[in-house]
Amino acid sequence: MAGYLSETDFVMVEEGFSTRDLLEELTLGASQATTDKVAAFFLADLGAVVRKHFYFLKCLPRVRPFYAVKCNSSPGVLKVLAELGLGFSCANKAEMELVQHIGVPTSKIIYANPCKQIAQIKYAAKHGVQLLSFDNEMELAKVVKSHPSAKMVLCIATDDSHSLSHLSFKFGASLKSCRHLLENAKRNHMEVVGVSFHIGSGCPDPQAYAQSIADARLVFEMGAELGHRMHILDLGGGFPGVEGAKVRFEEIASVINSALDLYFPEGCGIDILAKLGRYYVTSAFTLAVSIIAKKEVLLDQPGREEETGSAPKTIVYHLGEGVYGIFNSVLFDNTCPTPVLPKKPSPEQPLYSSSLWGPVVDGCDCVAEGLWLPSLHVGDWLVFENMGAYTVGMGSLLGGTQTCRITYAMSRVAWEALRGQLLPAEQDEDTEGMCKPLSCGWEITDTLCMGPVFTPASIM
Ligand code: PLP
Numbered sequence: 001m002a003g004y005l006s007e008t009d010f011v012m013v014e015e016g017f018s019t020r021d022l023l024e025e026l027t028l029g030a031s032q033a034t035t036d037k038v039a040a041f042f043l044a045d046l047g048a049v050v051r052k053h054f055y056f057l058k059c060l061p062r063v064r065p066f067y068a069v070k071c072n073s074s075p076g077v078l079k080v081l082a083e084l085g086l087g088f089s090c091a092n093k094a095e096m097e098l099v100q101h102i103g104v105p106t107s108k109i110i111y112a113n114p115c116k117q118i119a120q121i122k123y124a125a126k127h128g129v130q131l132l133s134f135d136n137e138m139e140l141a142k143v144v145k146s147h148p149s150a151k152m153v154l155c156i157a158t159d160d161s162h163s164l165s166h167l168s169f170k171f172g173a174s175l176k177s178c179r180h181l182l183e184n185a186k187r188n189h190m191e192v193v194g195v196s197f198h199i200g201s202g203c204p205d206p207q208a209y210a211q212s213i214a215d216a217r218l219v220f221e222m223g224a225e226l227g228h229r230m231h232i233l234d235l236g237g238g239f240p241g242v243e244g245a246k247v248r249f250e251e252i253a254s255v256i257n258s259a260l261d262l263y264f265p266e267g268c269g270i271d272i273l274a275k276l277g278r279y280y281v282t283s284a285f286t287l288a289v290s291i292i293a294k295k296e297v298l299l300d301q302p303g304r305e306e307e308t309g310s311a312p313k314t315i316v317y318h319l320g321e322g323v324y325g326i327f328n329s330v331l332f333d334n335t336c337p338t339p340v341l342p343k344k345p346s347p348e349q350p351l352y353s354s355s356l357w358g359p360v361v362d363g364c365d366c367v368a369e370g371l372w373l374p375s376l377h378v379g380d381w382l383v384f385e386n387m388g389a390y391t392v393g394m395g396s397l398l399g400g401t402q403t404c405r406i407t408y409a410m411s412r413v414a415w416e417a418l419r420g421q422l423l424p425a426e427q428d429e430d431t432e433g434m435c436k437p438l439s440c441g442w443e444i445t446d447t448l449c450m451g452p453v454f455t456p457a458s459i460m
Contacts, residue, residue, distance in 0.1 A: 001419055004082040004102055009075075010046055010408035012415065019045050019286070019409050026407060027288050027342065027381040039320025040289040042392065042406040046080045047414030048284035053084045054417070056279070059253035062260055063272050066110060068237050069095040071277025072285070072392045076408035078102050081280065083418060089275040093120040096129060106130070112196065112234075112275060114155045114171050115139060121146040131232075133196055135173040137184055144188045152185060153194040153232060154178060156219060158212045172197065178219050182226050194232025194271075195219045201238050201278065202333060206252040209235065210259040217263040220270075233264060235274040241282025242386045249279065278389035285388030287326060287404075288381045292359070293318035314353040317376065322358010322365040326391045326404065330367060337368050339382035345374040356382070 013019060023043050030038050056065055066087040069078070073095060078088075079102055087108040088099045096109055106128040111120075114135040124132060125147035132147065134140050135155040143150050157172030173181055185192045195216040199208045216233055223230040235256065240249055264270050299312040321327060329335040337356075345351070351372040358365035376382075393403065410418075 002083055005079040009079060010410050013409050013411045015412065019043060022409055023286060023288065023383065031379060038405060039292060040287060040404050042387065042404055043286045044076055044406050044408045045284050046076055046408050046410040049077065049080050049280055050084065050414045050418050052280050059250060060256060062266065063235065063274050066273055066275045067280060068275045068277035069099060071389050072281045073098055074392045074406050075102065076406065077281055093123045118142055118146055135171055137181065140181065140185055140188065140190060144190055151191050151193040153196045153234060154181060154192055154219060155196045156215055158197045158199045159208055175215055175218065179222050182223050182228060186226050186228065192223055192228045192230060194230055194234060196234030196236060198236030199238045203238050204246050206247055206255040209252060209256050213259040213263050231270055233270050233272050235272065237275050237277050239276055239279035241278035241389055281388035282386050283388065287384045287387040289319045289321050291317050291376055291378050291380050291382065292320050294378055314355065317354060317356050319356055319367060320359055322360055322367055324358065324360055324365060327358065327367045329390065337384050339384055342381060342383065349374045
């Protein structure tokens, strides 16, 4: 163990106990607290992060993972990933400081933002962060002046037209401009040591990775012609963080492995990296949010009252977090967060058309609509799974909690696996089987039986 993470950093989940039990305890404790009431908190299963890491190494054995700090910079995540030996991809000075603060050496940090503030380039120079990315001449000129000994990674544009989030307009040099940039670097005595790309998040076509790897090969050839000794290929992020994603991680890994064999075969001397964010943390974080207000709205549907014997209504629940904070993926990624209910409703319990709203007084702060839920009360908790990516630190500035408490947990099996940096031997063959004992024993959730048009809620 390198000593980044210790047993005091998390709750050890012993055999026979699960994170579900822990969550129940936490929600009960939060409900009973007379002071310091919280409207939302996270439970983070660090064992899930450990498990993801081992699976990554198994599926992409030639790729060295770095972690994109912007995705979730909470201390437990950074520490467990540092303990697993990952490097860190930072977008700014604050992220570099965070990672340095937990003791990560600067040799493991990439300053991977192609457009940087001069003061922050100087910070990197002063603290010995050597690997910096760029995608244009101006940026190169800034680095030449403020960090002349930096080693540059040329960030190339990708075809991210089908991805959920597009970055290639903002970041990435076109293939056409690469020769010119490499010449410019040579003239200015800047070493270009590698090529990076990021296909964007939620890319539905794994071939985008193969195309970008092929493009990177061309840039490596241009660089070699111009006398750059390039030895780093950075595949960026965009790997899915949840099971059931449109494109499975295994599919992407298979496309990448074939493309690497073709364009960067084993023994070619190129260090292959990826900068993953959501892959590592999405499924590890569960969010509990309490209902802070409730309103019944009668629906104006002529004739329905006679049919059913009661006036049709919908229930509007207000939560302490909304789309301007933790649920920002509703705005940016078109997600539909679906709550898990702490108790399974009995078959006789009526379900009502329901919607969930954030704390901001505007009509856009809608977390979810079209749910069928039993009648819930102010103070009840709703639980949302897969909440680890781009959520922490995003607590609503507009009326929300700003920072949300995080309780870290890990099963003893995962802790032992982390300490030994290997999987328990009997689980090594079966990756699916491997996943369960390492995590804290979430059970598969049942799903409420819903009408055909509405999004179901699940049961814890
Ligand atoms: N690399 C770069 C350059 C990024 O901009 C991002 C996120 O925007 C990532 C990696 C991480 O992406 P993801 O969380 O989809 O893995």
